[in-house]
Amino acid sequence: MMSLERTYQDYGHPLWRRWLVNRESAIIVLLIAVLAYASIAVPKFATPATLTYLLLDVATILMIALAMTPIMITGDIDLSVGSMVGLSSVVFGVLFQAGWSIPVAIIAALAVGALGGALNGLLVTRIGLPALAVTIGTMALFRGIAVGLLGTTAVTKFPKEWTSLAKAKIPGTPIPMVMILFVVLLIAFALMLHFSSFGRGVYAIGRSKDAAAFYGVNVARTRLILFIISGVIAALGGIYYTLRYGSARGDNATGLELQVIAAVVLGGVSVFGGRGALHGVIAGVLLIGALSSALRLANVTADVINIITGVLLVVSVVASSLIDWVQARRTKRLNRTSSTPQPATVG
């Protein structure tokens, strides 16, 4: 019993300690600390309007981060999401301009997202290419088609009821309507990832593809489905982005993929796969969003936010890697001292 406890130190601690001392909790605590400090130190931060704009600004990233999380847990990555936001925005705009009704244009743009995601997924699973290389290619391809279709022009003049819906608040609260959509998605993703056999398969693939396959997980199908979902969600983000800013442009959301990945990694998802959870990711997105909005209100220029994002990302991953290393060393030392006097207790 003793040595077992020491080998699997994660499980050796009581439940409350495991819940409090982990990567996700650390980010949530940091988020609360930032919110608390900003509310005191930054004038006008603790107002309903700040919350509204903060949520409106991060809504696209929040949605896409939901889909990026399971992909990164399987050890893949999707760099094409920012370009897919641009492409779906353009497709949506062009079809609207051609006289399609908004709902039909939305469905068509979502279908483009599914197709793009399927292209990524098929190249990764059928041809066996690394996701990083594939999505660097489709990142250029999707953005290129988007820019090619519209050039430097933009489609504007979307119907007022749709653009104001994108910015509307839930009556009586400072919370934007789009958060309802987000919460529905969040519940769906949480059920999929944390409460279904499909989700257990996602984690298993991230730990070991071979072991997952032996265990009966359909590795190729799971990865393909995740890429298609990612494409659809990115397209949804693109439609929201278009309506929110009232403009469909080829260069919409350039560089968004890096913000999403930074937030997901900050939220505790391992780039090696196999570890991470949605609540950490959401805290990661909100942390970067809250920092940006607090700094902007404090009249710190936008560039400093970039420095902070970068440093936060590097420090958080290096710190967690160092903690792992120290723990592994401690475990090894404990095992060495304990295994000699009582080897029989292992089983």
Added chain:
Amino acid sequence: MTTTLEEPREATPSRGPRRGPAAALLRLLKSRETGVALVLILIVAITTLKNPAFLVSGDGFRDLLVTPSILLVVVLGQAVVIITRNVDLSVGSVLGLTAYFVGTLFVAFPTIPVPLMFLIGCAFGAALGFLNGALVAFGRVPAMVITLGTLYAFRGINVWWTGSNRINASDLPSGFLRLGTQQVLGIPVLTIIALVALAIVAWYMHNTRGGREFYAIGSDPAAAELYGLDKTKRVLAAFVFSGMMAGLAGVLFAARYGTINSQAGDGFELEAVGAAVIGGVAITGGTGTVIGAALGAFLLVTINRALPVLGIPDFWQRAVVGALILGAIVLDRVLAKREHRRLIEKRDR
């Protein structure tokens, strides 16, 4: 016992790699580098037929060689990093920061000799690369995450430092700016600098023990470590080199364009990775050559310049580049699979 000994002896001649000039020529013809070079020549030829000024006019020829040079230098570093099974996403930010640093130094001390400025730029880039490498090698964190972080951080520092300022051509010494247009025997100086760097790195990667160790670490990190190679040292070296090349590219950028604002080199990381991948450097490490990567850089830039001449609006450039990257990696994979099958057949025969 005797039969088992004889069998391999009989098979040896057909199993070993073929030698001799004919086989070497065949290998060269079948190589990725030749393929990319042929596509490049084809594009230049077709474009020139359509509009002779693309190649024949003095400016056309110079631009054809100068424009890819900056990317080429960045790709050299990127290729070495990718060969070790890592990636350096911060090169664009390092380029921008170095270009602005060099420009600021010139404004403050206009008398600094130009060659010294090249050394300073390389050293500055190498220092930034060292930071990346140390975090990757000692922090045991994937290079993608670290360099994504430093991409933000370096660019942020750049924007913070520069603000809405910018360095103008009039701030830089004319001797330095002339480098951007000067030619020796008809070949632009910037291109010569890039090609000399390419030759040195290509020789080093192909012929020296250190160069082969990069490949060994990239193709199987665990085996390389078991064999006794110092992985930490090599990975660190690759990142320092990549930073140094991005720094050099920053100096070249300053010389070529004269104007440096806070966005110099923005998005270069993806062009650099794309060029390396097109040139046959697999993102999974261990394969490819810097010559292939350099050809990839030439191809990428030349296609971008050729499209408008061929009547395809510039807006479609990125789509073509994306299709090219996808085509290249799919081709690589198909060829690797065929080679694998062929080797298995050979073994079973």
